[in-house]
Amino acid sequence: QMEKGQLSRDTFMKEIAAMTEHIVKKAKEYDRDTVPGDYATLQTPCPNCGGVVKENYRRYTCTGKPGAEPCGFSFGKSPAGRTFEVAEAESLLATKHIGPLEGFRSKAGWPFTAEIVIKHDEETNNWKLEFDFGDDKNADTGEIVDFSQQDTVGPCPVCGAPVFEHGSNYVCEKAVPTVAQPTPSCTFKTGKIILQQPVEREQIEKLLATGKTDLLDKFVSMRTRRAFKAFLVWNKDEGKVTFEFAPREGGSKFPPRKTFSKAAPAKKVAAKKSAAAKTPAAKKAAAPKAPRKPGAGLKPSEALAAVIGAEPVARTEVIKKLWDYIKANGLQDATNKRAINADAKLKPVFGKDQVTMFELAGIVGKHLSA
Known part of the structure; x- marks a missing residue:
C-alpha cells in the first residue's frame, strides 16, 4: 500500500x-499470565477492589470483579527466596499479616525470619507487601491501644x-498508651522474634511465670552467623530479657590439664646445678686444639x-x-x-x-705436581 500510494506515511x-507496543506488552506479560500451569484462585477477595485474586507463574494478582478491569493489586509468590503456600497467601490476604515465617534469605545470602504484612500505600493508593521485623514504627505515635x-x-x-x-512484641499494658493510662509508665517489651528465633506465646507465658x-x-548470631541454643531469662538486675546458655554436654571438650608435683621443680633445679658444676671441670679437662698444619705446596714444571x-x-698462589707477571709485562691484549x-x-x-683468562686455571693444573 505504501508503494502504491494507498497508505500515508x-x-x-x-x-x-x-x-x-502490543508485542512489547505481550512479551512483558508472557511469564506472568500465559505460562500454563495448575494455578489457584484464592477465596479471599482483593483488599483494594474486592475482585478475584488468582495465582500465576510469578505472582498472586487481582483479576478484577466480573466484567471489571483489574485494579493492579498483586504481590510476589517468593519474596526473599521463600515461596508462599496457597494457604499462607489466603491467610495473608484475610488478616493482612502472617508470621513469623522462616526460610527467607537476604541479598547477601544470609537466612532470616520475619513477619509479613500487607499495608496500604498512600502514594500508589493500593496495597503492598512488606516485611515486619518488629520495629514498631508506630509505637511512639501516642495512638491509644485497646487490649x-x-x-x-x-x-x-x-x-x-x-x-x-x-504487633511484633509482647508488651506490658502500662508500656503503651491505653484508655486507662494514656501516658506509659513501664518499659517491659520483648520481641516475638529474637535473633531469628520465633518466640511462641507459650514460651513467654513460661518466662513470665x-x-x-x-x-x-534457632537463635542465629549476628556477628558469626552461627546458630546457637539458649534459654531466655528475665534478668532482674538489668531489667530486661537476656540469654542463659546451657552447659556443654559431657563437660568441657578439652581434656584436663596435667599437673606436676611440687618436688619436680626442685629436681629440675638440682639437675641444673649439677650440670653447671660439671661444666667447668669438663672445660678444664679438654685438651687444647693443635694448630692447623698448612697444606704442602705443589711443584711447578720446568716451563712454569x-x-x-x-x-x-x-x-x-x-x-x-x-x-x-702478566700485568708487569703488559701481556693482556689491548683490544x-x-x-x-x-x-x-x-x-x-x-x-x-x-689464551683467555678462563683457560688459565686449566693450563696451570697441567704444570703442577705433588
Missing part, C-alpha cells in the same frame, strides 16, 4: 508503533500489670718454574704470581682484556700464542 508509522479483646499472657516482671501481644523459657535452638720460580707453591698474549717464557706454558 503517518498512518503507516502509527500502525507500526501500535504493533510494537480489651485479648487474653493476658502473664504478669509484667517489672510492675505486675498484664502483658499482651502487640517462672522467669525462664525452655531451651530454644721459569715464570714463577721453582719452589713448591699452593695452586692459588700460582695463579696470583702468574697474574703479577680484549680477557685475552693474554704469550711472551717467550709463557709460550711453553700456554702451548700457543694466546
Whole structure:
C-alpha cells in the first residue's frame, strides 16, 4: 500500500508503533499470565477492589470483579527466596499479616525470619507487601491501644500489670498508651522474634511465670552467623530479657590439664646445678686444639718454574704470581682484556700464542705436581 500510494506515511508509522507496543506488552506479560500451569484462585477477595485474586507463574494478582478491569493489586509468590503456600497467601490476604515465617534469605545470602504484612500505600493508593521485623514504627505515635479483646499472657516482671501481644512484641499494658493510662509508665517489651528465633506465646507465658523459657535452638548470631541454643531469662538486675546458655554436654571438650608435683621443680633445679658444676671441670679437662698444619705446596714444571720460580707453591698462589707477571709485562691484549698474549717464557706454558683468562686455571693444573 505504501508503494502504491494507498497508505500515508503517518498512518503507516502509527500502525507500526501500535504493533510494537502490543508485542512489547505481550512479551512483558508472557511469564506472568500465559505460562500454563495448575494455578489457584484464592477465596479471599482483593483488599483494594474486592475482585478475584488468582495465582500465576510469578505472582498472586487481582483479576478484577466480573466484567471489571483489574485494579493492579498483586504481590510476589517468593519474596526473599521463600515461596508462599496457597494457604499462607489466603491467610495473608484475610488478616493482612502472617508470621513469623522462616526460610527467607537476604541479598547477601544470609537466612532470616520475619513477619509479613500487607499495608496500604498512600502514594500508589493500593496495597503492598512488606516485611515486619518488629520495629514498631508506630509505637511512639501516642495512638491509644485497646487490649480489651485479648487474653493476658502473664504478669509484667517489672510492675505486675498484664502483658499482651502487640504487633511484633509482647508488651506490658502500662508500656503503651491505653484508655486507662494514656501516658506509659513501664518499659517491659520483648520481641516475638529474637535473633531469628520465633518466640511462641507459650514460651513467654513460661518466662513470665517462672522467669525462664525452655531451651530454644534457632537463635542465629549476628556477628558469626552461627546458630546457637539458649534459654531466655528475665534478668532482674538489668531489667530486661537476656540469654542463659546451657552447659556443654559431657563437660568441657578439652581434656584436663596435667599437673606436676611440687618436688619436680626442685629436681629440675638440682639437675641444673649439677650440670653447671660439671661444666667447668669438663672445660678444664679438654685438651687444647693443635694448630692447623698448612697444606704442602705443589711443584711447578720446568716451563712454569721459569715464570714463577721453582719452589713448591699452593695452586692459588700460582695463579696470583702468574697474574703479577702478566700485568708487569703488559701481556693482556689491548683490544680484549680477557685475552693474554704469550711472551717467550709463557709460550711453553700456554702451548700457543694466546689464551683467555678462563683457560688459565686449566693450563696451570697441567704444570703442577705433588
